[in-house]
Amino acid sequence: MSTATQTLTGTPWKQGIKDAIPLLGGYIPVAISFGLISVQSGFSVLETILISAFIYAGASQFLFVAMAASGAPLWLVVIMTLLINARHVVYGPNLSPYLNHDKKWLPLMHGLTDQIFALAHARLPQLPDQARIGWYTGAAVLAWLSWVAGTALGAIAGDELTQRWPLISDILPFALPALFFVLIIPRCNNCLWSMTIFLSAVVAVILKMLGYPNVAIPLAAMSGAVLFYALKNQRILGGE
Amino acid sequence: MDMSMWLALVSIAIGTYLIRLLPYIWMKRSLAKRQTEDGIGSMPTWLTILGPTMIAAMFGTSLVPTHSDALSWLATGVGILVTFGVWTRTRSMGLPIxxxxxxxxxxxxxxxx
Structure with missing residues (x-):
């Protein structure tokens, strides 16, 4: 698949599945961990699978299980988990220029995770209008199924899996930074965008290392956007 | 899981879905309205900047290894360099990853x- 040119081999949904395969390296090990932790926290296998199927948001699922197991008030559990997902508010609007008025897009928004957004943001503009819904369906359904299946695997046999193949959970998740890297690197085609992307990534690394993984993405993205505006205004003022 | 826990689960599931859905519907309507008003249905500039910076931030957070020791950072650095090297040659997605x-x-x- 080219990130620069418009190419479609086979049907759109097959291409969507193909493009989403790298996500599995990140999704499945994390889903297995979630399944294991959820069962250990007192949820049944079925409840664990339903949590993954319906909430379908990694960080907030871990928080939900941890807070519920610790006996936190449920209203607080609901607020905190939704706050973690608040960053998703910018995803739909960013993709909307590339989506047509088909009503099928409405249920498909359930699959709009961080990774699917990043993938769709890079791929949808390259695809013909009529191929986009098929492509998105293939990519989003594969990602969702892998998350639910990984959760089930973790809930049923997570303990044994992590003991037998401990490195799987260490190595495969590297597919995620590699994926984000190839999605964002074509954007670094001028100095302004290169500096913006660089700052966003560095701030995110620092915040995550300081122990703020949940606010790292929105704060880092906003700091990058502030730099973008500052440099752009400076350029405009300098040119006057 | 008792009834109150089910209620919390359903609230979070619906809330998360609405967080993903409502801004999309709002922007779709806003674009259509602008298009009928001035013929141009463009997105606000801040939103077009926030999209790529969000992806850059996801890259940053995913880059931090689970075990933050020298070997993990070295492996991360080598992995990204190799990804970049293959990407510059192929300009594709699957092989670099x-x-x-x-x-x-x-x-x-x-x-x-």
């Missing part, structure tokens, strides 16, 4: 021996 993961895995597995 595959080679990046293999390079990361090799450093993780071989160097401790």
């Amino acid at each position: 595959l080679f990046g993961v293999v390079a990361f895995g090799m450093v993780t597995l071989i160097l401790p021996i």
Whole structure:
């Protein structure tokens, strides 16, 4: 698949599945961990699978299980988990220029995770209008199924899996930074965008290392956007 | 799981879905309205900047290894360099990721021996 040119081999949904395969390296090990932790926290296998199927948001699922197991008030559990997902508010609007008025897009928004957004943001503009819904369906359904299946695997046999193949959970998740890297690197085609992307990534690394993984993405993205505006205004003022 | 826990689960599931859905519907309507008003249905500039910076931030957070030791950082650095090297040659998505993961895995597995 080219990130620069418009190419479609086979049907759109097959291409969507193909493009989403790298996500599995990140999704499945994390889903297995979630399944294991959820069962250990007192949820049944079925409840664990339903949590993954319906909430379908990694960080907030871990928080939900941890807070519920610790006996936190449920209203607080609901607020905190939704706050973690608040960053998703910018995803739909960013993709909307590339989506047509088909009503099928409405249920498909359930699959709009961080990774699917990043993938769709890079791929949808390259695809013909009529191929986009098929492509998105293939990519989003594969990602969702892998998350639910990984959760089930973790809930049923997570303990044994992590003991037998401990490195799987260490190595495969590297597919995620590699994926984000190839999605964002074509954007670094001028100095302004290169500096913006660089700052966003560095701030995110620092915040995550300081122990703020949940606010790292929105704060880092906003700091990058502030730099973008500052440099752009400076350029405009300098040119006057 | 008792009834109150089910209620919390359903609230979070619906809330998360609405967080993903409502802004999309709002922007779709806003674009259509602008198009009928002035013929141009463009997005606000801040939103077009926030999209790529969000992806850059996701890259940053996913880059931090689970075990933050020198070997993990070295493997991460090598993995990203290899991903970049293959990407510059192929300008594709699958191969750079595959080679990046293999390079990361090799450093993780071989160097401790």
